[in-house]
Amino acid sequence: MRLSQFHLNTSKETPADAEVASHQLMLRTGMIRKLAAGLYTWSPLGLRVLRRVEAVVREEMDRAGAIELLMPSIQPRELWDETGRWEKFGGQLLKIKDRKDGEFCYGPTHEEVITDFARSELRSYKQLPLNFYQIQTKFRDEIRPRFGVMRAREFLMKDAYSFHLGHDSLAGTYQAMYDAYTRIFTRLGLVFRAVNADTGAIGGTASHEFHVLADSGEDAIAFSDGSQFAANVEMAEAVSPGARPAPAETMADVTTPWQRTCEEVAKLMGIELRRTVKSVALMGDQGFVLALVRGDHMVNEIKLAKLPGLADHRLATEAELTEFLGSEPGFLGPVNPLKPITVVADRSVAAMADFVVGANRKGFHLSGVNWGRDLPEPTLVADLRNVVEGDASPDGQGTLRIARGIEVGHVFQLGQKYAEAMGATVLDAEGKAQVMHMGCYGIGVSRIVAAAIEQNNDASGIRWPAPMAPWQVAVCIINPKNDPAVAEAADALYAELRQAGLDTVIDDRGLRPGVMFGDIELIGIPHRVVVSGRGLESGQFEYRGRSDTDSQNLDRAALMAQLGVG
Ligand code: ATP
Ligand code: MG
Numbered sequence: 001m002r003l004s005q006f007h008l009n010t011s012k013e014t015p016a017d018a019e020v021a022s023h024q025l026m027l028r029t030g031m032i033r034k035l036a037a038g039l040y041t042w043s044p045l046g047l048r049v050l051r052r053v054e055a056v057v058r059e060e061m062d063r064a065g066a067i068e069l070l071m072p073s074i075q076p077r078e079l080w081d082e083t084g085r086w087e088k089f090g091g092q093l094l095k096i097k098d099r100k101d102g103e104f105c106y107g108p109t110h111e112e113v114i115t116d117f118a119r120s121e122l123r124s125y126k127q128l129p130l131n132f133y134q135i136q137t138k139f140r141d142e143i144r145p146r147f148g149v150m151r152a153r154e155f156l157m158k159d160a161y162s163f164h165l166g167h168d169s170l171a172g173t174y175q176a177m178y179d180a181y182t183r184i185f186t187r188l189g190l191v192f193r194a195v196n197a198d199t200g201a202i203g204g205t206a207s208h209e210f211h212v213l214a215d216s217g218e219d220a221i222a223f224s225d226g227s228q229f230a231a232n233v234e235m236a237e238a239v240s241p242g243a244r245p246a247p248a249e250t251m252a253d254v255t256t257p258w259q260r261t262c263e264e265v266a267k268l269m270g271i272e273l274r275r276t277v278k279s280v281a282l283m284g285d286q287g288f289v290l291a292l293v294r295g296d297h298m299v300n301e302i303k304l305a306k307l308p309g310l311a312d313h314r315l316a317t318e319a320e321l322t323e324f325l326g327s328e329p330g331f332l333g334p335v336n337p338l339k340p341i342t343v344v345a346d347r348s349v350a351a352m353a354d355f356v357v358g359a360n361r362k363g364f365h366l367s368g369v370n371w372g373r374d375l376p377e378p379t380l381v382a383d384l385r386n387v388v389e390g391d392a393s394p395d396g397q398g399t400l401r402i403a404r405g406i407e408v409g410h411v412f413q414l415g416q417k418y419a420e421a422m423g424a425t426v427l428d429a430e431g432k433a434q435v436m437h438m439g440c441y442g443i444g445v446s447r448i449v450a451a452a453i454e455q456n457n458d459a460s461g462i463r464w465p466a467p468m469a470p471w472q473v474a475v476c477i478i479n480p481k482n483d484p485a486v487a488e489a490a491d492a493l494y495a496e497l498r499q500a501g502l503d504t505v506i507d508d509r510g511l512r513p514g515v516m517f518g519d520i521e522l523i524g525i526p527h528r529v530v531v532s533g534r535g536l537e538s539g540q541f542e543y544r545g546r547s548d549t550d551s552q553n554l555d556r557a558a559l560m561a562q563l564g565v566g
Pocket of ligand 1: 140155408
């Protein structure tokens, strides 16, 4: 490509309304232009990158045995009524009417359409398993479209749907898709984690989200530094820190006239926050419950609600605190309640000795508290808290780290939910109709472009991983005197690099070097080669990799070797 004949429209200005690096850089490079909230035009430059991602996704889907098709974006209401999702999907579903008042939606996803296709196409178990995929535009009327194409309303998704006789076959394809996703994100040069997103519900089926790690991510991910373990922070299991030490202190009153929080008490006493215990008073369906977590930990509502009697809990009222503990908020604790109570201790709290809790008396806490001696053992020991950085990994290998993640892919075992609702059956070996099992597998193709920039940028602009770069090499011409020999040498190199299979762009716009280099760095071309009069004289080219701090002068052979085509 000759840049003089391309449409490149970069800008130095950081757009005021773009909060994250990827959005800023996609606008500054001119990769995307906003049409309306959550709607973007992909410029020729942006589209080159989007197509690269698409190509890798397509190759790996094909390799994994999925078959490409293309479904309409507009879908009739009747199909969505069959699954009940016309109402259930909510405000994200963009509903439209045609001239005959027929109701349709712009597809946010395609389970209904593909299941309709499968029920009319597939007759026999012998045709299964089958995995269909498409790469197609989706529309979701997001409440808060933001970060450019990261959370857009119209976006490009790869969605695949597999059909099976029986769960085992589904599990096999699920694993194949999991592996394909791993290859896709690895090939694209992204740092990612596959997060177990198991719904945990009875009859729930396997699900993993693939997250690209980046500070701007919307989800907090806990992952092990010693294994493949990764989970959403809210879902990750917090394991016991080990055995409880023997008591070393005697229980004593601490005067805390104004100190009501663990932080305030720890500060007053000059001790670590992790030696205090936070008491959260709840009313469950079997009465008063005191939930205990360490002062430096946070209660996890999802985990609490899974405990016996706490499915529908609420915070206890001040009247209930007085009735059960004889205390007001700020001084609550499990020692000497007025009435029998249920004490649910987090695993870390159960492993503590000599801890600090509220004394159930205004203005007092207790120090040196020990289980079994100063109060009975907890009624129940359970996982009640969010994991924190440094916790042991629940799989027993390594330590947890916490990072933010951007969801770029999602694989899901749907089971028979859609096939059941829509009557998608095949005949089994005995000639009996069987409801098919299904899996669905999504990738946010356009979101990947933004996520990759989040991970790969510096003060000069984007640093594309090679497989995503719009071009691999930029040949830059410095030729202020319009010397025909320089132009010819640049053209010859350009032809040669393309001949060698390198996707090359030649910057023949005649710009000043600083401006030209600024553009090439901004748009993130991995390799830059300068052809100039001075270089020609010495028979050398000035080479610089996008991440290099300096350029180097290389002769033709060394240049080719550097570009991997020598
Ligand atoms: P999110 O939790 O980010 O809203 P989701 O779980 O609703 O996503 P899925 O239904 O799993 O998304 O869709 C498959 C993939 O499509 C997601 O993993 C994500 O990469 C991408 N995606 C979803 N919503 C958007 C959006 N509004 N803009 C860009 N990509 C999106
Ligand atoms: Mg998802």
